[in-house]
Amino acid sequence: MYSTTATDASNFVSTFNTSFYFIAGISLLLLIGLTVIMLYFVFRYNNKKNKVAVQNEGNTRLEIIWTVIPILLAIAMFYYGWAGWKPMNKAPKDALKITSVARMWSFSFQYENGKQSPDLVIPVNTPVKLNLVSLDVIHSIFIPAFRVKSDMVPGREKMMWFLPQTVGDFDLYCSEYCGLRHSYMNATVKVLSNEDYTSWYADSSKVITATEESVPGAEGLKIMINQGCNACHSSDGTKIVGPSYMNLYGEKQVVIREGKEVTVTVDDEYIKRAINDPNSEIVKGYPKGLMQSYKATLSDDDISKIIEYMKSLNDK
Numbered sequence: 325m326y327s328t329t330a331t332d333a334s335n336f337v338s339t340f341n342t343s344f345y346f347i348a349g350i351s352l353l354l355l356i357g358l359t360v361i362m363l364y365f366v367f368r369y370n371n372k373k374n375k376v377a378v379q380n381e382g383n384t385r386l387e388i389i390w391t392v393i394p395i396l397l398a399i400a401m402f403y404y405g406w407a408g409w410k411p412m413n414k415a416p417k418d419a420l421k422i423t424s425v426a427r428m429w430s431f432s433f434q435y436e437n438g439k440q441s442p443d444l445v446i447p448v449n450t451p452v453k454l455n456l457v458s459l460d461v462i463h464s465i466f467i468p469a470f471r472v473k474s475d476m477v478p479g480r481e482k483m484m485w486f487l488p489q490t491v492g493d494f495d496l497y498c499s500e501y502c503g504l505r506h507s508y509m510n511a512t513v514k515v516l517s518n519e520d521y522t523s524w525y526a527d528s529s530k531v532i533t534a535t536e537e538s539v540p541g542a543e544g545l546k547i548m549i550n551q552g553c554n555a556c557h558s559s560d561g562t563k564i565v566g567p568s569y570m571n572l573y574g575e576k577q578v579v580i581r582e583g584k585e586v587t588v589t590v591d592d593e594y595i596k597r598a599i600n601d602p603n604s605e606i607v608k609g610y611p612k613g614l615m616q617s618y619k620a621t622l623s624d625d626d627i628s629k630i631i632e633y634m635k636s637l638n639d640k
């Protein structure tokens with residue numbers, strides 16, 4: 325059901341390009357044609373050459389021509405657009421299903437075996453179906469090389485599918501302005517050979533390298549990279565959108581709880597609340613409602629690992 329040129333990055337490239345070049349070609353022809361005719365008329369019927377104006381009463385044949393030709397062109401443009409768009413709406417039954425989750429300001433891809441990745445890793449020549457989920461505002465997932473793009477709307481089920489046809493890395497980014505760090509909301513599509521994909525899929529640990537894994541808190545860091553926490557929090561003291569994790573653990577923090585300012589000590593319980601129920605206590609000077617709860621995605625064990633990582637950022 326998907327016949328294409330195998331050298332294209334995806335099965336939608338050729339139909340998309342056909343309609344794009346067709347429409348661009350017609351536009352160019354009209355632009356050139358109209359400009360040439362206009363210049364000719366300006367020259368041919370100027371005041372010197374045509375002293376006396378001629379009154380035209382209409383010309384039925386001409387009118388039919390300039391009505392019928394544009395209609396045919398418009399129908400042809402519609403046809404190519406439609407023919408390219410229609411197959412995008414029905415994914416093949418055997419497609420590989422991956423849930424693609426967008427939140428401010430990161431993507432996360434969740435596989436059927438529970439594996440999560442900040443990049444979209446897929447096998448070549450296998451149809452892929454992405455379930456599109458947004459946890460906060462409207463985002464849009466765009467893979468230019470594959471010629472696919474779709475809005476991701478909170479509370480609405482949407483999907484997108486394609487057949488990757490060449491091994492390689494491709495850009496993926498959010499193309500719907502979604503706030504402060506929108507321009508950082510990008511990822512890589514890694515199309516692997518079937519063998520490479522199978523071993524990647526079966527490996528439950530690899531996101532960071534072996535040397536990094538020996539560092540204290542490395543597992544926590546991995547979880548936070550996968551969850552996209554770093555879009556809003558830095559580890560080096562820089563304020564991005566939320567407070568930095570550096571020198572946070574064990575410090576005193578002023579928070580707004582039920583409208584009142586209170587000073588709390590940052591301990592395990594506080595961090596757990598901050599992650600599971602971020603809006604119950606807002607750090608003074610930071611906006612409410614930006615950080616969403618991670619209750620559904622992070623276990624207590626994950627949170628302990630995150631805390632482990634935060635502790636490693638204290639310079640003693």
Ligand SMILES: [Cu+2]
Nearest residue numbers: 463498502509
């Ligand atoms: Cu976005």
